[in-house]
Amino acid sequence: xxxxxxxxxxxxxxxxxxxxxxxxxxxxxxxxxxxxxxxxxxxxxxxxxxxxxxxxxxxxxxxxxxxxxxxxxxxxxxxxxxxxxxxxxxxx
Amino acid sequence: xxxxxxxxxxxxxxxxxxxxxxxxxxxxxxxxxxxxxxxxxxxxxxxxxxxxxxxxxxxxxxxxxxxxxxxxxxxxxxxxxxxxxxxxxxxxxxxxxxxxxxxxxxxxxxxxxxxxxxxxxxxxxxxxxxxxxxxxxxxxxxxxxxxxxxxxxxxxxxxxxxxxxxxxxxxxxxxxxxxxxxxxxxxxxxxxxxxxxxxxxxxxxx
Numbered sequence: 001x002x003x004x005x006x007x008x009x010x011x012x013x014x015x016x017x018x019x020x021x022x023x024x025x026x027x028x029x030x031x032x033x034x035x036x037x038x039x040x041x042x043x044x045x046x047x048x049x050x051x052x053x054x055x056x057x058x059x060x061x062x063x064x065x066x067x068x069x070x071x072x073x074x075x076x077x078x079x080x081x082x083x084x085x086x087x088x089x090x091x092x
Numbered sequence: 093x094x095x096x097x098x099x100x101x102x103x104x105x106x107x108x109x110x111x112x113x114x115x116x117x118x119x120x121x122x123x124x125x126x127x128x129x130x131x132x133x134x135x136x137x138x139x140x141x142x143x144x145x146x147x148x149x150x151x152x153x154x155x156x157x158x159x160x161x162x163x164x165x166x167x168x169x170x171x172x173x174x175x176x177x178x179x180x181x182x183x184x185x186x187x188x189x190x191x192x193x194x195x196x197x198x199x200x201x202x203x204x205x206x207x208x209x210x211x212x213x214x215x216x217x218x219x220x221x222x223x224x225x226x227x228x229x230x231x232x233x234x235x236x237x238x239x240x241x242x243x244x245x246x247x248x249x250x251x252x253x254x255x256x257x258x259x260x261x262x263x264x265x266x267x268x269x270x271x272x273x274x275x276x277x278x279x280x281x282x283x284x285x286x287x288x289x290x291x292x293x294x295x296x297x298x
Contacts, residue, residue: 004159006223006239009148009230011155039227044246046163054165056246058254073159075235075243080260081204081220 001065003032005041005074012073020067033062033072041074148230156238163242170287175279176200178241182207183252198276199244201237204267205259213277215264219256 003015016032018025037043037060045057045065059065065072161169164178172178177200181193195216198206204218223243224233235243247255264270 006156006159006225006235006243007152007229008225008232008234008236009152011152011236011239012159042247044250046246052165054163054168056163056249058247058250073163073242073246075239075246076223076225076233078221078223078243078247078255078258080258081222 001029001069002071003029003036003074004071005036006076015074030062033065036074037061040077042077044073044075045069046071046073145230149236152236153238156236156242160238160242160245164245167287171280171283172238172241175276175283177276178245179280180245180248181210183248197248198273199241199248200268201240202234204262205244205248206264206268206273208273208277213274215270215273218262218264218266218268219259220262220267221255221259 001020002017004012005015007013015036016029018029020026020029033043043059043065045059047055047057047066047069049055057064059072160172164172168178177198180197180199181190182195182197183193193210195207196210197219198208200206202222204220206218207216208214209216221244223235223240225235226233234240244255264273
């Protein structure tokens, strides 16, 4: 399992990687997971359904992460964007 | 004799100093400014905020595109690659998250999410939402474009209601020109027809 974090000016970075079936590695994953959540990140687990469709699930603890998940992606929590005046609207 | 020579030497030194003083003071000021700039650049370099590096932004966006590509459907990736936005079917009405849903979203990078009715093309709302990283690792809180799209996509897929509650909701036209959205919907319809995708919106070209 890989723990990734989106980062401005960089793209994703690898926070931790390990096998959840190995206790020591799982502990490292749990610690890294908690650090990110404490820093205010959201955690999402991308997945693929049986019919091939891609899905994502937000998780709030390491226990909610499916054991067979390959990746957990952390990203900053959502905030309402700053409203701008209608005159500031953009057109491509 | 010695006294006269000494006096002349002192007068000469004083005269030379008076002549050179403006230039000397200017040179000293320039030197001090340069030292200040060097110190400021060192401070910015240590905090990772040194200037704008277009190469870094480009590399970041390239990584973000690869991550996005690995997380979404092939069809959606092709849509984003070709059109610059994603269409995501709404998940709360009938036929949730599937073609024919009662509403859908257009996800643009760093612009509001636009909700619309696929059957008519009517625009419903703009949802202004951002994912600011307050740690500002390179002086900016903005994720790369494709990371912003992926964050919106994952949040809408996983917990649509939560994301919509976090967003600032506005009527269409607040930030994105409705005509542009209609053009994008027409482009999407054309693109899906040409790419042979089955789930096309029923939108009249603007």
